[in-house]
Amino acid sequence: MSLGYGLITGILFGILLQKAQVLRYDKQIGAMRFIDMTIFKFMLSSIIVSAIGLYLLKDAGLIKMSIKGTSIGGQLLGGSLFGIGWGLLGYCPGTAVGAVGEGRLDGLWGIFGMLCGAALYAETYPFMKAKVITLGNYGKLTLPQALGISHWLVIVVFALITLVMFYLFEKKKL
Protein backbone atom coordinates (compact mmCIF):
# COMPACT_ATOMS: atom_id res chain seq x y z
CA MET A 1 0.00 0.00 0.00
CA SER A 2 2.71 2.43 1.09
CA LEU A 3 4.85 1.34 -1.87
CA GLY A 4 2.01 2.04 -4.31
CA TYR A 5 1.45 5.53 -2.87
CA GLY A 6 5.20 6.17 -3.16
CA LEU A 7 5.23 5.20 -6.84
CA ILE A 8 2.15 7.26 -7.77
CA THR A 9 3.35 10.30 -5.81
CA GLY A 10 6.77 9.99 -7.46
CA ILE A 11 5.29 9.78 -10.96
CA LEU A 12 3.17 12.90 -10.41
CA PHE A 13 6.15 14.75 -8.91
CA GLY A 14 8.36 13.67 -11.83
CA ILE A 15 5.80 15.01 -14.32
CA LEU A 16 5.68 18.37 -12.52
CA LEU A 17 9.50 18.61 -12.37
CA GLN A 18 9.75 17.79 -16.07
CA LYS A 19 7.03 20.24 -17.15
CA ALA A 20 8.64 23.04 -15.11
CA GLN A 21 11.97 22.31 -16.88
CA VAL A 22 13.83 22.09 -13.58
CA LEU A 23 15.49 18.77 -14.53
CA ARG A 24 18.03 20.62 -16.64
CA TYR A 25 21.65 21.37 -15.93
CA ASP A 26 21.23 24.71 -17.73
CA LYS A 27 18.35 25.73 -15.43
CA GLN A 28 20.09 24.65 -12.21
CA ILE A 29 23.41 26.29 -13.05
CA GLY A 30 21.43 29.21 -14.51
CA ALA A 31 19.96 29.84 -11.05
CA MET A 32 23.38 29.68 -9.40
CA ARG A 33 24.64 32.20 -11.97
CA PHE A 34 21.58 34.42 -11.37
CA ILE A 35 20.62 34.33 -15.05
CA ASP A 36 17.55 32.04 -14.94
CA MET A 37 15.42 31.77 -11.80
CA THR A 38 13.10 28.97 -13.01
CA ILE A 39 14.06 26.56 -10.24
CA PHE A 40 13.55 29.24 -7.58
CA LYS A 41 10.09 30.00 -8.99
CA PHE A 42 9.22 26.31 -8.75
CA MET A 43 10.76 25.71 -5.31
CA LEU A 44 9.49 28.86 -3.60
CA SER A 45 5.92 28.43 -4.98
CA SER A 46 5.97 24.88 -3.72
CA ILE A 47 7.27 25.93 -0.29
CA ILE A 48 4.66 28.66 0.22
CA VAL A 49 1.72 26.48 -0.82
CA SER A 50 2.86 23.49 1.22
CA ALA A 51 3.77 25.58 4.29
CA ILE A 52 0.26 27.01 4.40
CA GLY A 53 -1.43 23.65 3.77
CA LEU A 54 0.75 21.65 6.15
CA TYR A 55 0.41 24.11 9.04
CA LEU A 56 -3.38 24.24 8.52
CA LEU A 57 -3.45 20.44 8.80
CA LYS A 58 -1.09 20.52 11.78
CA ASP A 59 -3.21 23.13 13.59
CA ALA A 60 -6.24 20.92 12.93
CA GLY A 61 -4.36 18.01 14.52
CA LEU A 62 -4.51 15.96 11.31
CA ILE A 63 -0.78 15.53 10.66
CA LYS A 64 2.52 15.40 12.50
CA MET A 65 5.52 17.43 11.36
CA SER A 66 8.84 15.71 10.76
CA ILE A 67 11.43 18.22 11.93
CA LYS A 68 15.15 17.79 11.33
CA GLY A 69 17.64 18.65 14.02
CA THR A 70 19.48 21.97 13.86
CA SER A 71 23.26 21.64 14.01
CA ILE A 72 25.19 24.75 12.99
CA GLY A 73 28.35 22.68 12.43
CA GLY A 74 26.65 19.99 10.36
CA GLN A 75 24.54 22.39 8.34
CA LEU A 76 27.25 24.95 7.68
CA LEU A 77 29.83 22.40 6.57
CA GLY A 78 27.30 20.02 4.98
CA GLY A 79 25.46 22.83 3.22
CA SER A 80 28.70 24.28 1.84
CA LEU A 81 29.84 20.89 0.57
CA PHE A 82 26.40 20.29 -0.92
CA GLY A 83 26.65 23.63 -2.74
CA ILE A 84 30.06 22.81 -4.19
CA GLY A 85 28.90 19.37 -5.30
CA TRP A 86 25.63 20.73 -6.71
CA GLY A 87 27.54 23.34 -8.70
CA LEU A 88 29.83 20.67 -10.18
CA LEU A 89 27.08 18.15 -10.88
CA GLY A 90 24.38 20.62 -11.91
CA TYR A 91 21.62 18.46 -10.43
CA CYS A 92 20.46 17.86 -6.88
CA PRO A 93 19.82 14.22 -5.81
CA GLY A 94 16.17 14.16 -6.92
CA THR A 95 16.65 16.08 -10.14
CA ALA A 96 19.62 13.89 -11.16
CA VAL A 97 17.23 10.92 -11.18
CA GLY A 98 14.53 12.90 -13.01
CA ALA A 99 17.08 14.19 -15.54
CA VAL A 100 17.94 10.60 -16.51
CA GLY A 101 14.20 10.05 -17.08
CA GLU A 102 14.13 12.75 -19.75
CA GLY A 103 17.32 11.47 -21.41
CA ARG A 104 19.98 13.63 -19.74
CA LEU A 105 22.29 10.73 -19.10
CA ASP A 106 25.05 12.81 -17.49
CA GLY A 107 22.79 12.52 -14.44
CA LEU A 108 23.81 8.85 -14.22
CA TRP A 109 27.41 9.78 -13.40
CA GLY A 110 26.01 11.99 -10.68
CA ILE A 111 23.91 9.11 -9.34
CA PHE A 112 26.98 6.82 -9.18
CA GLY A 113 28.90 9.61 -7.46
CA MET A 114 26.09 10.17 -4.96
CA LEU A 115 26.01 6.47 -4.07
CA CYS A 116 29.76 6.70 -3.36
CA GLY A 117 29.19 9.91 -1.38
CA ALA A 118 26.57 8.10 0.73
CA ALA A 119 28.95 5.18 1.39
CA LEU A 120 31.74 7.62 2.25
CA TYR A 121 29.49 9.47 4.70
CA ALA A 122 28.54 6.16 6.36
CA GLU A 123 32.27 5.55 6.99
CA THR A 124 32.92 8.99 8.46
CA TYR A 125 29.63 9.16 10.42
CA PRO A 126 31.10 8.30 13.86
CA PHE A 127 33.60 11.17 13.51
CA MET A 128 30.98 13.62 12.18
CA LYS A 129 28.53 12.69 14.91
CA ALA A 130 31.13 13.22 17.64
CA LYS A 131 32.99 16.27 16.31
CA VAL A 132 30.89 18.20 13.77
CA ILE A 133 27.18 17.64 14.45
CA THR A 134 27.79 18.51 18.11
CA LEU A 135 28.85 22.06 17.13
CA GLY A 136 25.91 24.38 17.78
CA ASN A 137 23.47 21.50 18.19
CA TYR A 138 19.99 22.85 19.02
CA GLY A 139 17.98 19.68 18.38
CA LYS A 140 14.59 19.84 16.70
CA LEU A 141 14.08 23.57 16.48
CA THR A 142 11.84 25.65 14.21
CA LEU A 143 12.08 29.36 13.41
CA PRO A 144 8.76 30.22 15.15
CA GLN A 145 9.97 28.36 18.29
CA ALA A 146 13.35 30.10 18.26
CA LEU A 147 11.70 33.52 17.86
CA GLY A 148 8.84 32.69 20.20
CA ILE A 149 6.20 33.84 17.69
CA SER A 150 3.25 32.31 15.84
CA HIS A 151 4.16 30.13 12.86
CA TRP A 152 1.59 32.07 10.82
CA LEU A 153 3.58 35.28 11.28
CA VAL A 154 6.69 33.54 9.95
CA ILE A 155 4.71 32.12 7.01
CA VAL A 156 3.16 35.51 6.11
CA VAL A 157 6.53 37.30 6.26
CA PHE A 158 8.16 34.54 4.24
CA ALA A 159 5.34 34.66 1.67
CA LEU A 160 5.64 38.46 1.33
CA ILE A 161 9.42 38.28 0.83
CA THR A 162 8.91 35.55 -1.77
CA LEU A 163 6.27 37.57 -3.64
CA VAL A 164 8.67 40.53 -3.82
CA MET A 165 11.31 38.16 -5.21
CA PHE A 166 8.83 36.83 -7.80
CA TYR A 167 8.02 40.42 -8.81
CA LEU A 168 11.74 41.16 -9.27
CA PHE A 169 12.34 37.92 -11.22
CA GLU A 170 9.58 38.86 -13.67
CA LYS A 171 10.62 42.51 -13.90
CA LYS A 172 14.19 41.54 -14.73
CA LYS A 173 13.01 38.64 -16.95
CA LEU A 174 15.13 36.09 -15.11
Added chain:
Amino acid sequence: MFKRTWNPYLAGALAGILLILSVWISGKFFGTSTTFVRVAAVVEESIGIDTSANAYFTAKKGKYGASSLPDWQLMFVIGALLGAFISSRLSGDFKIQLVPDMWRKRFGPSPVKRGVTAFFGGVIALFGARLAGG
Protein backbone atom coordinates in the same frame (compact mmCIF):
# COMPACT_ATOMS: atom_id res chain seq x y z
CA MET B 1 0.33 16.84 -20.69
CA PHE B 2 1.33 17.25 -24.34
CA LYS B 3 2.59 20.78 -23.80
CA ARG B 4 6.36 21.05 -23.46
CA THR B 5 6.39 23.37 -20.51
CA TRP B 6 4.11 24.58 -17.77
CA ASN B 7 4.44 27.84 -15.91
CA PRO B 8 7.00 27.11 -13.13
CA TYR B 9 4.90 28.94 -10.52
CA LEU B 10 1.90 26.74 -11.38
CA ALA B 11 3.94 23.53 -11.47
CA GLY B 12 5.57 24.47 -8.15
CA ALA B 13 2.20 25.22 -6.53
CA LEU B 14 0.86 21.85 -7.76
CA ALA B 15 3.95 20.14 -6.30
CA GLY B 16 3.13 21.89 -3.00
CA ILE B 17 -0.44 20.53 -3.12
CA LEU B 18 0.95 17.07 -3.93
CA LEU B 19 3.19 17.24 -0.84
CA ILE B 20 0.25 18.32 1.37
CA LEU B 21 -1.84 15.39 0.10
CA SER B 22 1.05 12.96 0.53
CA VAL B 23 1.64 13.99 4.15
CA TRP B 24 -2.09 13.95 4.87
CA ILE B 25 -2.86 10.60 3.23
CA SER B 26 0.30 8.59 3.85
CA GLY B 27 2.32 10.67 6.32
CA LYS B 28 5.24 10.94 3.89
CA PHE B 29 7.34 14.03 3.18
CA PHE B 30 9.31 14.19 -0.08
CA GLY B 31 12.98 13.26 -0.09
CA THR B 32 15.54 11.35 -2.09
CA SER B 33 18.93 11.46 -0.40
CA THR B 34 18.11 8.76 2.19
CA THR B 35 17.42 6.39 -0.70
CA PHE B 36 21.00 6.89 -1.91
CA VAL B 37 22.20 5.80 1.53
CA ARG B 38 19.98 2.70 1.53
CA VAL B 39 20.94 1.73 -2.03
CA ALA B 40 24.62 2.24 -1.14
CA ALA B 41 24.14 -0.24 1.73
CA VAL B 42 22.50 -2.74 -0.64
CA VAL B 43 25.35 -2.33 -3.17
CA GLU B 44 27.98 -2.79 -0.44
CA GLU B 45 26.25 -5.96 0.77
CA SER B 46 25.98 -7.28 -2.79
CA ILE B 47 29.72 -6.93 -3.36
CA GLY B 48 30.48 -8.69 -0.10
CA ILE B 49 31.02 -5.79 2.28
CA ASP B 50 29.43 -6.49 5.66
CA THR B 51 27.47 -3.39 6.71
CA SER B 52 26.04 -4.90 9.90
CA ALA B 53 28.71 -3.22 12.03
CA ASN B 54 28.54 0.18 10.33
CA ALA B 55 27.37 2.84 12.78
CA TYR B 56 25.39 4.73 10.13
CA PHE B 57 23.65 1.83 8.41
CA THR B 58 22.61 0.50 11.82
CA ALA B 59 21.63 3.92 13.25
CA LYS B 60 17.98 4.59 14.15
CA LYS B 61 17.07 0.88 14.30
CA GLY B 62 18.47 0.21 10.83
CA LYS B 63 16.43 2.97 9.17
CA TYR B 64 19.30 3.49 6.70
CA GLY B 65 20.34 -0.16 6.37
CA ALA B 66 20.02 -2.52 3.40
CA SER B 67 17.01 -4.29 4.93
CA SER B 68 14.96 -1.07 4.97
CA LEU B 69 14.33 -1.46 1.22
CA PRO B 70 11.96 -1.50 -0.57
CA ASP B 71 10.19 1.42 1.06
CA TRP B 72 7.99 4.42 0.19
CA GLN B 73 10.90 6.70 -0.71
CA LEU B 74 12.57 4.21 -3.06
CA MET B 75 9.28 3.93 -4.96
CA PHE B 76 8.95 7.74 -4.93
CA VAL B 77 12.41 8.07 -6.52
CA ILE B 78 11.65 5.40 -9.16
CA GLY B 79 8.31 7.13 -9.76
CA ALA B 80 10.02 10.50 -10.33
CA LEU B 81 12.21 8.87 -12.98
CA LEU B 82 9.15 7.32 -14.65
CA GLY B 83 7.15 10.55 -14.40
CA ALA B 84 9.92 12.54 -16.08
CA PHE B 85 10.15 9.87 -18.79
CA ILE B 86 6.39 9.77 -19.44
CA SER B 87 6.09 13.56 -19.42
CA SER B 88 9.04 14.14 -21.76
CA ARG B 89 7.94 11.38 -24.18
CA LEU B 90 4.37 12.74 -24.39
CA SER B 91 5.54 16.25 -25.21
CA GLY B 92 8.44 15.25 -27.48
CA ASP B 93 10.89 16.78 -25.02
CA PHE B 94 12.79 13.51 -24.41
CA LYS B 95 16.31 13.71 -25.78
CA ILE B 96 19.39 11.60 -25.07
CA GLN B 97 22.13 14.02 -24.10
CA LEU B 98 25.48 13.34 -22.43
CA VAL B 99 26.76 16.91 -22.32
CA PRO B 100 24.40 19.78 -21.37
CA ASP B 101 24.31 22.83 -23.69
CA MET B 102 25.65 25.32 -21.14
CA TRP B 103 28.49 22.95 -20.20
CA ARG B 104 29.38 22.38 -23.87
CA LYS B 105 29.66 26.12 -24.51
CA ARG B 106 32.08 26.59 -21.65
CA PHE B 107 33.97 23.27 -21.36
CA GLY B 108 33.58 21.65 -24.79
CA PRO B 109 31.86 18.48 -26.04
CA SER B 110 33.85 15.82 -24.12
CA PRO B 111 31.43 13.46 -22.30
CA VAL B 112 34.35 12.12 -20.23
CA LYS B 113 35.19 15.55 -18.81
CA ARG B 114 31.52 16.11 -18.03
CA GLY B 115 31.12 12.60 -16.59
CA VAL B 116 34.12 12.83 -14.25
CA THR B 117 33.00 16.24 -12.96
CA ALA B 118 29.42 15.04 -12.49
CA PHE B 119 30.66 11.97 -10.60
CA PHE B 120 32.82 13.90 -8.14
CA GLY B 121 30.16 16.58 -7.84
CA GLY B 122 27.75 13.82 -6.84
CA VAL B 123 30.17 12.41 -4.22
CA ILE B 124 30.58 15.83 -2.58
CA ALA B 125 26.89 16.80 -2.87
CA LEU B 126 25.50 13.70 -1.20
CA PHE B 127 28.18 13.65 1.49
CA GLY B 128 27.29 17.28 2.28
CA ALA B 129 23.55 16.61 2.17
CA ARG B 130 23.83 13.79 4.72
CA LEU B 131 26.09 15.83 6.99
CA ALA B 132 23.53 18.64 6.94
CA GLY B 133 20.74 16.18 7.76
CA GLY B 134 19.06 16.39 4.35
